[in-house]
Amino acid sequence: xxxxxxxxxxxxxxxxxxxxxxxxxxxxxxxxxxxxxxxxxxxxxxxxxxxxxxxxxxxxxxxxxxxxxxxxxxxxxxxxxxxxxxxxxxxxxxxxxxxxxxxxxxxxxxxxxxxxxxxxxxxxxxxxxxxxxxxxxxxxxxxxxxxxxxxxxxxxxxxxxxxxxxxxxxxxxxxxxxxxxxxxxxxxxxxxxxxxxxxxxxxxxxxxxxxxxxxxxxxxxxxxxxxxxxxxxxxxxxxxxxxxxxxxxxxxxxxxxxxxxxxxxxxxxxxxxxxxxxxxxxxxxxxxxxxxxxxxxxxxxxxxxxxxxxxxxxxxxxxxxxxxxxxxxxxxxxxxxxxxxxxxxxxxxxxxxxxxxxxxxxxxxxxxxxxxxxxxxxxxxxxxxxxxxxxxxxxxxxxxxxxxxxxxxxxxxxxxxxxxxxxxxxxxxxxxxxxxxxxxxxxxxxxxxxxxxxxxxxxxxxxxxxxxxxxxxxxxxxxxxxxxxxxxxxxxxxxxxxxxxxxxxxxxxxxxxxxxxxxxxxxxxxxxxxxxxxxxxxxxxxxxxxxxxxxxxxxxxxxxxxxxxxxxxxxxxxxxxxxxxxxxxxxxxxxxxxxxxxxxxxxxxxxxxxxxxxxxxxxxxxxxxxxxxxxxx
Amino acid sequence: xxxxxxxxxxxxxxxxxxxxxxxxxxxxxxxxxxxxxxxxxxxxxxxxxxxxxxxxxxxxxxxxxxxxxxxxxxxxxxxxxxxxxxxxxxxxxxxxxxxxxxxxxxxxxxxxxxxxxxxxxxxxxxxxxxxxxxxxxxxxxxxxxxxxxxxxxxxxxxxxxxxxxxxxxxxxxxxxxxxxxxxxxxxxxxxxxxxxxxxxxxxxxxxxxxxxxxxxxxxxxxxxxxxxxxxxxxxxxxxxxxxxxxxxxxxxxxxxxxxxxxxxxxxxxxxxxxxxxxxxxxxxxxxxxxxxxxxxxxxxxxxxxxxxxxxxxxxxxxxxxxxxxxxxxxxxxxxxxxxxxxxxxxxxxxxxxxxxxxxxxxxx
Ligand SMILES: Cc1cc2nc3c(=O)[nH]c(=O)nc-3n(C[C@H](O)[C@H](O)[C@H](O)COP(=O)(O)OP(=O)(O)OC[C@H]3O[C@@H](n4cnc5c(N)ncnc54)[C@H](O)[C@@H]3O)c2cc1C
Numbered sequence: 001x002x003x004x005x006x007x008x009x010x011x012x013x014x015x016x017x018x019x020x021x022x023x024x025x026x027x028x029x030x031x032x033x034x035x036x037x038x039x040x041x042x043x044x045x046x047x048x049x050x051x052x053x054x055x056x057x058x059x060x061x062x063x064x065x066x067x068x069x070x071x072x073x074x075x076x077x078x079x080x081x082x083x084x085x086x087x088x089x090x091x092x093x094x095x096x097x098x099x100x101x102x103x104x105x106x107x108x109x110x111x112x113x114x115x116x117x118x119x120x121x122x123x124x125x126x127x128x129x130x131x132x133x134x135x136x137x138x139x140x141x142x143x144x145x146x147x148x149x150x151x152x153x154x155x156x157x158x159x160x161x162x163x164x165x166x167x168x169x170x171x172x173x174x175x176x177x178x179x180x181x182x183x184x185x186x187x188x189x190x191x192x193x194x195x196x197x198x199x200x201x202x203x204x205x206x207x208x209x210x211x212x213x214x215x216x217x218x219x220x221x222x223x224x225x226x227x228x229x230x231x232x233x234x235x236x237x238x239x240x241x242x243x244x245x246x247x248x249x250x251x252x253x254x255x256x257x258x259x260x261x262x263x264x265x266x267x268x269x270x271x272x273x274x275x276x277x278x279x280x281x282x283x284x285x286x287x288x289x290x291x292x293x294x295x296x297x298x299x300x301x302x303x304x305x306x307x308x309x310x311x312x313x314x315x316x317x318x319x320x321x322x323x324x325x326x327x328x329x330x331x332x333x334x335x336x337x338x339x340x341x342x343x344x345x346x347x348x349x350x351x352x353x354x355x356x357x358x359x360x361x362x363x364x365x366x367x368x369x370x371x372x373x374x375x376x377x378x379x380x381x382x383x384x385x386x387x388x389x390x391x392x393x394x395x396x397x398x399x400x401x402x403x404x405x406x407x408x409x410x411x412x413x414x415x416x417x418x419x420x421x422x423x424x425x426x427x428x429x430x431x432x433x434x435x436x437x438x439x440x441x442x443x444x445x446x447x448x449x450x451x452x453x454x455x456x457x458x459x460x461x462x463x464x465x466x467x468x469x470x471x472x473x474x475x476x477x478x479x480x481x482x483x484x485x486x487x488x489x490x491x492x493x494x495x496x497x498x499x500x501x502x503x504x505x506x507x508x509x510x511x512x513x514x515x516x517x518x519x520x521x522x523x524x525x526x527x528x529x530x531x532x533x534x535x536x537x538x539x540x541x542x543x544x545x546x547x548x549x550x551x552x553x554x555x556x557x558x559x560x561x562x563x564x565x566x567x568x569x570x571x572x573x574x575x576x577x578x579x580x581x582x583x584x585x586x587x588x589x590x591x592x593x594x595x596x597x598x599x600x601x602x603x604x605x606x607x608x609x610x611x612x613x614x615x616x617x618x619x620x621x622x623x624x625x626x627x628x629x630x631x632x633x
Numbered sequence: 634x635x636x637x638x639x640x641x642x643x644x645x646x647x648x649x650x651x652x653x654x655x656x657x658x659x660x661x662x663x664x665x666x667x668x669x670x671x672x673x674x675x676x677x678x679x680x681x682x683x684x685x686x687x688x689x690x691x692x693x694x695x696x697x698x699x700x701x702x703x704x705x706x707x708x709x710x711x712x713x714x715x716x717x718x719x720x721x722x723x724x725x726x727x728x729x730x731x732x733x734x735x736x737x738x739x740x741x742x743x744x745x746x747x748x749x750x751x752x753x754x755x756x757x758x759x760x761x762x763x764x765x766x767x768x769x770x771x772x773x774x775x776x777x778x779x780x781x782x783x784x785x786x787x788x789x790x791x792x793x794x795x796x797x798x799x800x801x802x803x804x805x806x807x808x809x810x811x812x813x814x815x816x817x818x819x820x821x822x823x824x825x826x827x828x829x830x831x832x833x834x835x836x837x838x839x840x841x842x843x844x845x846x847x848x849x850x851x852x853x854x855x856x857x858x859x860x861x862x863x864x865x866x867x868x869x870x871x872x873x874x875x876x877x878x879x880x881x882x883x884x885x886x887x888x889x890x891x892x893x894x895x896x897x898x899x900x901x902x903x904x905x906x907x908x909x910x911x912x913x914x915x916x917x918x919x920x921x922x923x924x925x926x927x928x929x930x931x932x933x934x935x936x937x938x939x940x941x942x943x944x945x946x947x948x949x950x951x952x953x954x955x956x957x958x959x960x961x962x963x964x965x966x967x968x969x970x971x972x973x974x975x976x977x978x979x980x981x982x983x984x985x986x987x988x989x990x991x992x993x994x995x996x997x
Binding site: 389390391393394395396417533534537579580581582584587588619620621623 | 660662666669671674678683795
C-alpha cells in the first residue's frame with residue numbers, strides 16, 4: 001500500500017510488508033534515485049517507488065539489467081544524490097564486476113544496494129547466498145531481522161554509505177521481503193537533495209590504487225559496527241550455550257528457546273552487521289560460553305566467519321555448530337521455527353512437550369487437489385512449446401533445446417512437454433547454443449534451438465546474439481515475445497514503451513535490434529499452430545543462424561485490454577472418450593481452461609479460467625470447441 | 634486392439650511408413666510436414682483407426698480381395714483383373730503424364746456424377762504434390778502429371794467424411810488404394826458407409842522430399858515443368874531444356890517405406906493405370922471390377938479415350954516388372970520381419986508362400 005510509504009506521520013505504527021518498509025526507509029533517507037531489475041522477492045520495491053516517484057520527486061527506473069541499475073545509481077551518486085539499487089540474488093552475480101569495481105572507486109552520495117535472497121528457491125532456480133559477494137567485494141552489509149529493521153537499516157545504510165564513501169549492501173530474504181509486521185515510521189525529509197557539481201578534479205575511478213582506501217573503509221565500518229544498535233546479546237551471563245544468529249534466524253531462535261524452556265541456559269547473540277563482523281563485540285560475548293549454535297539463512301556464512309574469529313582468538317574455547325559444524329541444521333533449504341527448535345533440542349538434550357503449532361486442525365483440513373506448475377490459461381508460451389515440440393518431432397532430428405529463466409522455464413515440465421534439454425541463468429540458452437551450434441564442423445547435426453523471453457533478450461541476450469551472428473553458429477534463436485516481464489509481475493521492459501514511473505517512451509523493437517545485428521528475422525504468431533509449425537520446420541532446415549520472434553501478448557495482460565471471447569464446447573459434437581483424441585484438449589494441450597466434464601464424459605471449458613484465446617478451437621479434431629465474439633487475438 | 638503408440642513403434646520407428654496419409658487427421662496426435670510423419674505426442678488410444686487403416690499393419694489381402702474384388706480372375710503378378718488395354722486420351726490434357734487417361738476417367742466420373750468429390754494430387758509446380766478434394770472439372774487440370782514425391786493424400790478422407798460425402802472417387806498410389814480398402818474393411822459399425830471408386834496408379838516407388846532440394850541444387854534458377862520416367866532414365870524438363878538423370882541416382886531418393894511394398898499395379902483398385910512403356914503418350918489400363926469397367930466404357934463412349942488391344946508380349950513384360958518389384962521387396966520385408974518388425978502380411982497365406990518360392994526360384 002503505497003500511502004504507507006509516503007505518509008508523513010512520524011511515530012505512527014503500521015503493519016507493513018518488508019518491501020514496503022524498505023521503500024519507506026529509502027524515502028526517509030531522502031533518496032532521489034532508484035534503479036532495479038525485477039526479481040522475486042524484491043520486485044515490489046521499485047514498483048512502489050515508481051508509482052510514488054512523481055509525488056515524492058524522485059526518479060525511478062526499471063533498468064535493462066542489474067548492471068545497468070547499479071551503474072546508474074553510481075552515476076547519480078557521483079553527483080551526491082542518494083540512490084537505492086534493488087535486485088535479487090542472481091542479479092547480484094550479474095553485477096559482480098560492477099560491484100567489485102564500485103567498491104574500489106567508492107561512492108559520493110549514499111548508495112544502498114538491497115539484495116533479496118530466496119532461501120529454498122521458492123521463486124528462483126537456486127538459493128545462492130548473496131553475502132559472499134559483500135565479503136568478496138569488501139562492501140559492508142546489514143541483515144535485517146524484521147520489517148522494522150528493514151526500514152531502519154536501509155535508512156541508516158545511506159548515512160553509513162556517505163560516512164564511509166562506500167556502497168552498503170542490505171541483504172534480505174523472502175520472509176522479510178514478503179512478510180508483514182509492525183513498523184514505526186520515521187520522518188520523511190522535506191528538503192530535497194540537489195545534484196552537486198562534478199568538478200574538473202572530482203573522480204570516481206575503479207583502480208587498484210584505491211585498494212588501501214577500500215580496506216580502510218571496511219576497517220572503519222568494523223569500528224562503527226562495534227557500537228551498532230543492530231547487534232545485541234540477550235540471555236544469561238554465562239549460558240551453557242549461545243545461539244549466534246542474524247536475519248530471520250533471530251525470531252526463530254527466540255521461539256525455539258521459549259518453546260524448549262531453556263532461557264536460563266541459552267543466550268542469543270543477534271548480529272545485524274554481518275560484514276565486516278564486529279570482531280571485538282563478538283569475541284566479548286563468545287567469551288561467555290563454550291558452545292555455539294549459528295542460525296542463519298542459506299550458507300554457513302556467519303558461522304564460518306565466526307570460525308575465522310575463533311581461529312584468531314586462542315583464548316576462546318568453543319564448540320562451534322551450525323549448518324557446517326556438526327551439521328545440526330540442514331545444509332540446504334530455508335529455516336523455519338521447527339528446524340531451529342529441533343536443532344536446539346538436540347543440542348540441549350531437551351524435548352519439546354508443548355502442543356505442535358498447526359495452522360489448520362487436522363479434522364478441518366481439506367485435501368487440496370494436487371496442482372501442477374503450469375502456464376496460465378491462454379498463455380502464448382503453451383502454444384509456443386506445443387508447436388516447437390511437434391516441429392522437433394516432425395523434423396526427426398532430435399533437436400536440442402536450450403533456455404534460461406522466466407515463465408517459459410516451466411516449459412521444462414509437463415506444461416511445455418519437457419522441451420528443455422538445457423536450462424541455466426539468464427542469457428545462458430543462446431550463449432550455450434552458440435557453442436553447440438559450432439560443432440557442426442565436427443559432425444554434430446542435431447538442430448539446436450535457444451529460447452529466451454523478451455525481457456531476457458534485452459537483459460542478457462544481445463551480446464550472445466552478436467557472438468552467434470559474428471561466428472555464424474548453426475542454431476535457431478527463438479524469442480518468446482509476450483511483451484511482459486510476466487514472471488515477476490509485469491514490470492515494463494525496453495520493448496514495452498512504458499517506464500517504472502508510468503511514462504510512455506519509445507519502445508525498442510526486438511526485430512529491429514536483431515536485424516541491425518545482421519540476422520534475418522522471422523516474426524510469427526504462436527497461436528497459429530499449423531502455420532508457425534511450418535515456419536519453424538523451414539527455419540530448422542536452413543544452415544547458419546536463424547532468429548524467430550514468436551509474438552503474442554501475455555494472456556494475463558491481454559485479457560485486461562480486450563473483450564473476452566466466449567469459448568465453449570458443443571457437447572453434441574464432442575465425441576468424449578469415443579474420440580481418437582484421448583481427451584487431447586485437457587490432457588495434452590493442458591490449458592487450465594480446458595477441463596473434463598466427468599458427469600457427461602465430454603470436454604468442457606472452465607469459463608472462469610478461460611481467457612478466450614481460441615487456440616484449442618483449432619486443435620479439436622471434432623470441431624467441437626466453438627468461439628464467439630470478443631476481439632480477435 | 635492397437636493405437637497410435639503401436640503405429641509409432643511398429644511402423645514409424647521401423648520406417649516402413651508409405652506416407653499414404655490414411656492415419657492423418659483422425660486425431661490430433663499424428664503430424665506431418667513434407668515427408669515426415671510422426672506421433673507428435675504420446676497417445677493413449679488403444680484402438681486407433683490410424684493403426685487399422687495403415688497399409689503397413691496387418692492386412693488380410695485374401696479376405697480384402699474376396700470382399701471387394703469377388704469372382705474376379707486372380708493373377709499372381711498383377712492382381713485380380715478382368716482385362717488390360719492400351720489407352721490414351723483422344724484430345725489429351727495439358728501436362729498429362731502419359732496418355733492423360735486418368736484425367737479423362739476423372740472427368741467422366743464427375744460428369745456422370747459417379748462421385749460427389751474426387752481425391753486428386755497436384756499443385757502449381759510439377760514437383761510438389763498437394764492432395765486436394767474437388768468436384769470441379771476445371772480442377773482436373775491442376776492434377777495432370779505425376780508428382781513423384783510421396784504425399785499423404787489419404788488424409789483428405791476425413792475431410793470428405795466431415796462433409797458427409799457419400800460417394801467419392803480416389804486417384805492414388807497402391808499404398809493409398811490399400812488404405813482405402815482397409816478403411817472400409819475395418820470400418821466400425823457405427824460409421825456410415827462411403828461408396829468409393831478407386832483409380833490406382835502404377836508405382837515402383839515414390840521419392841523423399843529431399844529430392845526437391847536436390848533438383849534445386851542441380852538445376853538452380855530453372856523451373857521444373859515435368860518429371861518423367863521413360864525407359865531410358867529419369868527426365869527433368871525445365872524452362873531451360875530437358876535434362877536426364879541416371880535412374881540409379883534418383884532411386885537413392887526413394888522412400889525407405891517403399892521397400893516394403895509388394896504391389897506395383899494397385900491390385901485392389903477398381904481400375905489401375907500406368908505408363909505404356911513401349912510407346913510414349915500411351916497408358917496401360919487394367920480393369921479390375923465391373924465398376925471400373927463401367928467408367929472405362931463410359932469414357933470410351935464419350936469419345937474421351939481411345940483404346941487398343943493390349944499386346945501379349947507387353948503384358949508378359951508388365952507381369953515380369955511387377956514380379957520383379959515383389960521379389961526384390963520381399964527381401965526387405967523378410968529382413969524386417971526377421972529383425973522383429975511385426976508382419977503386416979499373413980506369413981502362412983498361399984500368396985506369401987508362393988511369393989517366397991518364386992523369389993527363391995529366381996535366386997537359383
Ligand atoms: C509416385 C508415382 C510413381 C509412379 N511410378 C510408376 C511406375 O513405376 N510405372 C508406371 O507405369 N507408372 C508409374 N506411375 C504412374 C504414372 O506416372 C502416371 O500417373 C500414370 O501412367 C497415369 O498417367 P496419365 O497420363 O493418365 O495421368 P494424368 O492424366 O496426368 O493424371 C495424373 C494423376 O496422378 C495423380 N497424382 C499425381 N501425383 C501423385 C502422387 N504423388 N500421389 C498420388 N497421385 C498422384 C493426380 O491426381 C492425377 O489424377 C507413378 C505415379 C506416381 C505418382
